[in-house]
Amino acid sequence: MKWQGPILGPIRKAFQTVLTNYWAWREGPTTAHAVQVGGLAPSDSLQVPMNLVMPLRDTTAVGRANAMAAIGASIQELFVGLDNVGTVHFARFDIVDGNLCMMSIFDGDPRGYIRDFIALFGNVFDALMEIVVDPPTTPCEEHVDEFLDWIMAHDAFQIPGAITEEFPGLKRVANAPRDLVLAMHEQPNVQLGIYRGYPGFSAAQVRDRLGVGW
Amino acid sequence: MDRTIDDQSLGAELVAKIRDDFPGQPHTGRPIHTCGIGAEGFFQPSPVARRYSNSPVFNTARTNVAIRFSNGSGDHEENDNAADVHGMAVKLHVDEGVWDLVGMTLAEFFVRTPGQFIDFTEHAIPQPTKRVHWWDRWWAKLNLRLPPQQPATPTSATDGLMNFANRHSYARAGILGDAMLYRPVSWVRAQYHTIHVFGITGPDGVRRRVRFRWDPVIGIRPAGDLDIGADGLRTDLRARLADAPASFQLRMTVAEAGDPIDDPTVGWPEWRHTVVMGTLWVTAIAADQERDGEAISFNPARLAPGIDPPLDHIFAARRAAYAVSCAERGGLGCPVKDAP
Numbered sequence: 001m002k003w004q005g006p007i008l009g010p011i012r013k014a015f016q017t018v019l020t021n022y023w024a025w026r027e028g029p030t031t032a033h034a035v036q037v038g039g040l041a042p043s044d045s046l047q048v049p050m051n052l053v054m055p056l057r058d059t060t061a062v063g064r065a066n067a068m069a070a071i072g073a074s075i076q077e078l079f080v081g082l083d084n085v086g087t088v089h090f091a092r093f094d095i096v097d098g099n100l101c102m103m104s105i106f107d108g109d110p111r112g113y114i115r116d117f118i119a120l121f122g123n124v125f126d127a128l129m130e131i132v133v134d135p136p137t138t139p140c141e142e143h144v145d146e147f148l149d150w151i152m153a154h155d156a157f158q159i160p161g162a163i164t165e166e167f168p169g170l171k172r173v174a175n176a177p178r179d180l181v182l183a184m185h186e187q188p189n190v191q192l193g194i195y196r197g198y199p200g201f202s203a204a205q206v207r208d209r210l211g212v213g214w
Numbered sequence: 215m216d217r218t219i220d221d222q223s224l225g226a227e228l229v230a231k232i233r234d235d236f237p238g239q240p241h242t243g244r245p246i247h248t249c250g251i252g253a254e255g256f257f258q259p260s261p262v263a264r265r266y267s268n269s270p271v272f273n274t275a276r277t278n279v280a281i282r283f284s285n286g287s288g289d290h291e292e293n294d295n296a297a298d299v300h301g302m303a304v305k306l307h308v309d310e311g312v313w314d315l316v317g318m319t320l321a322e323f324f325v326r327t328p329g330q331f332i333d334f335t336e337h338a339i340p341q342p343t344k345r346v347h348w349w350d351r352w353w354a355k356l357n358l359r360l361p362p363q364q365p366a367t368p369t370s371a372t373d374g375l376m377n378f379a380n381r382h383s384y385a386r387a388g389i390l391g392d393a394m395l396y397r398p399v400s401w402v403r404a405q406y407h408t409i410h411v412f413g414i415t416g417p418d419g420v421r422r423r424v425r426f427r428w429d430p431v432i433g434i435r436p437a438g439d440l441d442i443g444a445d446g447l448r449t450d451l452r453a454r455l456a457d458a459p460a461s462f463q464l465r466m467t468v469a470e471a472g473d474p475i476d477d478p479t480v481g482w483p484e485w486r487h488t489v490v491m492g493t494l495w496v497t498a499i500a501a502d503q504e505r506d507g508e509a510i511s512f513n514p515a516r517l518a519p520g521i522d523p524p525l526d527h528i529f530a531a532r533r534a535a536y537a538v539s540c541a542e543r544g545g546l547g548c549p550v551k552d553a554p
Contacts, residue, residue, distance in 0.1 A: 020358070020360060039472060040470075040471045041471045041472055041473065041486075042470060042471075043483070043487065044470075044483065051220060065286070115364055161483075161484055162387055162391075163390060164383075164386045164387045164390065165397070170383075170386065171380075173379045173380055173386060173390065174376065177360050179360050181358050182358075196484070196485055199485045199486060199488050200407065200468075200470075200486055
């Protein structure tokens with residue numbers, strides 16, 4: 001019997017929520033590992049994703065229009081800044097279900113990447129912080145560490161390709177589904193997978209090989 | 215302590231242990247990947263392949279190949295509907311030699327050494343299954359585990375393998391990968407991995423450690439709940455090849471610093487350099503299935519010039535085990551040096 005429909009569906013959801021909360025309480029914080037970047041190998045630091053999910057303070061149409069206007073007013077500043085960072089493969093700005101999102105693929109260390117943001121278009125981020133929930137102290141140039149921590153906390157959890165990488169300390173294989181549920185309980189935003197068309201190459205190498213300069 | 219890989223009896227022991235996992239089966243065929251079908255075709259290297267390898271396989275415009283598609287089970291009765299590992303063994307004939315590139319749908323192997331493999335096979339001996347009661351399913355749900363399914367067969371190795379995975383972390387990628395493996399609608403709609411790490415040298419003298427995989431050009435397609443029939447894969451392949459050739463791209467992933475090159479239980483990050491090395495065209499079913507589907511012998515240790523052997527212990531053990539298996543069933547071209 002499938003627990004679906006207007007009556008059984010909510011009962012199933014409530015049951016699952018109670019169970020998940022119980023196991024989260026009983027097991028404590030999960031040991032889920034995100035994708036490991038910054039290893040010894042050169043490609044460990046190439047084409048690194050950052051998926052910032054920043055809840056909007058006002059999710060009404062008016063609030064979303066304000067967010068659109070804020071990005072639109074700064075788009076040239078953002079694009080020139082991203083050009084000047086020089087390690088970015090692509091960056092995208094979206095509003096998804098009341099969240100302002102910046103999805104990007106870059107080369108190098110995530111904290112170094114954010115420091116480049118601050119240096120090159122920190123004022124744009126200062127403006128964006130006015131429209132998101134629970135922002136860090138601005139201007140970000142004067143509160144670098146707080147801003148770095150805030151950004152890292154809003155970067156969606158990146159799930160490794162193999163469950164054995166996500167849970168290297170797994171005690172019982174049969175418990176892997178529960179560990180997955182508890183990891184999802186802790187991490188509402190996740191990157192499930194990422195495809196790379198030319199893995200192992202930096203933005204600089206691609207631009208150089210294409211003859212468009214860097 | 216692990217057996218040494220030059221132990222002459224090791225190959226025979228490995229084959230015997232594998233046969234123990236399929237009780238009641240005659241010892242006349244392959245101990246695993248017993249049911250299969252022979253096919254033929256050719257391989258064309260990509261324009262960039264020669265930048266990475268001096269091997270004639272990647273410097274010859276067209277290489278004739280013999281192929282054997284198979285189901286992983288050691289059961290002599292074909293069951294294409296079974297959840298199983300699938301195999302694609304490719305024998306590439308170049309003037310300078312033969313390369314047996316033996317692939318399977320599992321990306322990582324279960325164990326690192328022959329001794330571990332023997333332990334693994336002992337856990338894989340099927341045991342009588344128990345009926346799953348409603349309270350077993352509810353208990354699993356309350357524990358946020360996957361509800362157990364009613365066993366489809368009177369015996370199963372699942373519990374034994376899960377116990378093995380619980381005790382040995384190195385086996386988890388392979389065993390969980392096997393448990394989650396898709397059942398393809400066609401042998402030419404599956405991806406095949408060669409699990410070992412080979413060595414190649416480019417014209418610039420640069421030596422690289424690499425892994426190969428075959429990607430189906432028309433994509434992977436799992437069967438899901440579809441019943442394809444006991445001989446569905448065989449029927450599908452005959453029908454497809456009567457209509458048009460099927461093709462696979464040979465993709466090569468290049469190791470970087472820190473990547474394990476002697477451990478088939480561990481994969482590499484998906485962001486490593488990946489190079490398209492060529493295209494395999496499967497053109498026809500082999501006319502003589504007795505010779506080209508059954509008697510034909512593959513051995514992963516049969517390498518073309520310019521392909522350096524993998525360094526892991528499982529590769530060395532497979533060399534012995536495949537030779538023993540070939541001799542037992544009277545296969546063609548058993549000694550590795552005698553390429554058929």
